[in-house]
Amino acid sequence: MNFDNSLSVLACQIHVPCTKNAQIKNRHLENTSRLVADQLDEQHSDLVLLPELSSIDYSRDSFERLSELSEVMEGESFQVWREVAKKHRTTVLYSFPRVESGRYYISIAAVGPNGELIGFYDKMHLAQFGESMEKEYFSRGKRMFTLSVKGFVLAPIICYDIRIPEMSRALALAHNVDVILHAGAYYRDESFYSWHHFAITRAIENQVYFLSLNRAGDNYGHSIFCGPWVDETAPPMLFSEKQEDFHRLIIDRGAISRARERYSFLKDRFSHYPANENS
Numbered sequence: 001m002n003f004d005n006s007l008s009v010l011a012c013q014i015h016v017p018c019t020k021n022a023q024i025k026n027r028h029l030e031n032t033s034r035l036v037a038d039q040l041d042e043q044h045s046d047l048v049l050l051p052e053l054s055s056i057d058y059s060r061d062s063f064e065r066l067s068e069l070s071e072v073m074e075g076e077s078f079q080v081w082r083e084v085a086k087k088h089r090t091t092v093l094y095s096f097p098r099v100e101s102g103r104y105y106i107s108i109a110a111v112g113p114n115g116e117l118i119g120f121y122d123k124m125h126l127a128q129f130g131e132s133m134e135k136e137y138f139s140r141g142k143r144m145f146t147l148s149v150k151g152f153v154l155a156p157i158i159c160y161d162i163r164i165p166e167m168s169r170a171l172a173l174a175h176n177v178d179v180i181l182h183a184g185a186y187y188r189d190e191s192f193y194s195w196h197h198f199a200i201t202r203a204i205e206n207q208v209y210f211l212s213l214n215r216a217g218d219n220y221g222h223s224i225f226c227g228p229w230v231d232e233t234a235p236p237m238l239f240s241e242k243q244e245d246f247h248r249l250i251i252d253r254g255a256i257s258r259a260r261e262r263y264s265f266l267k268d269r270f271s272h273y274p275a276n277e278n279s
Contacts, residue, residue, distance in 0.1 A: 004150040010047070011239075015215065016054060020062075051183050052215070072099060078109060086115040146171070162198045162212065168180060180211070205265065218242055221245075
C-alpha cells in the first residue's frame with residue numbers, strides 16, 4: 001500500500017442539465033468528462049469526486065424515466081469515467097442511478113487508475129421531504145463502503161446520509177475513515193440552510209475531513225469542505241454559491257493527528273451510555 005502524508009482531491013461542483021432521454025445524458029457525460037480531464041491536464045489530482053446523481057437531473061421528470069436513464073454497474077458512466085481514470089492515473093468517484101434486478105438505487109462507484117471498478121455504495125437513507133421524493137422511486141442500500149488511496153481511508157456517503165450521525169460515527173470509529181466524501185444534490189428548500197451546520201458538525205465530532213459536494217445551478221451550489229477541526233482560524237472552504245466550481249483540496253494526515261491529540265473527543269467516549277441513571 002502506498003502511504004503518503006497528503007492526498008489531493010479534485011472536487012467538481014458541476015451543472016447537470018435536464019435529462020429527458022439517454023442521448024442527453026450521454027452527451028452530458030461526455031461534456032463533463034472533458035471538463036474534468038481539462039482540470040487534470042492542468043494539475044494532477046489523486047482523486048476526483050462528483051456530486052450525487054451526477055449523470056442525470058435530480059427531478060421527478062427524470063425519475064419517471066429511470067427505465068431509460070438508469071444503468072447497470074458497468075454502463076455508460078463507468079465506461080466514460082474509467083477512461084478518465086486510466087488516462088490521468090487517478091481515482092474517480094461518480095454517481096448515477098443504478099438498476100439491478102428491477103430495483104433502482106442512487107449509487108456512487110469508484111474506478112481506479114487501472115480502469116477497474118474498486119467498488120460502489122448504494123444510498124442507505126432515502127430522503128422524502130422538501131423537494132425530495134426518493135422513496136417513491138429508489139430502494140435503500142444495505143452496506144457502507146470504504147476505499148484506500150495513498151494510505152488514506154475514504155468513504156462516500158450521499159446527501160440525506162449526513163443527517164444520520166450514527167453513520168458518520170461508525171465510519172470514523174469502526175472503519176477508521178480519514179475522509180468522508182459526501183456527494184449531494186442539495187436543493188434550496190427548507191433543509192438547505194442547516195446543511196452546512198451538519199457538515200461542520202460531522203467533521204468536528206468525528207475529527208475527519210468532510211467534503212460535502214453539491215451540484216451547480218440556481219437552486220443548488222455552495223459546496224463546503226471542512227477539516228478535522230474548524231474554528232475562526234481554520235474556517236471551512238466554501239464553493240461558488242451557484243456557478244460551476246472546481247477546487248483542488250489537500251488532505252493532510254498531520255492535521256488529523258493534531259486534532260485528535262489536542263481534542264480527545266473520541267478517546268473520552270464511554271463504551272456505552274446507559275438509558276437512565278438506574279441502568
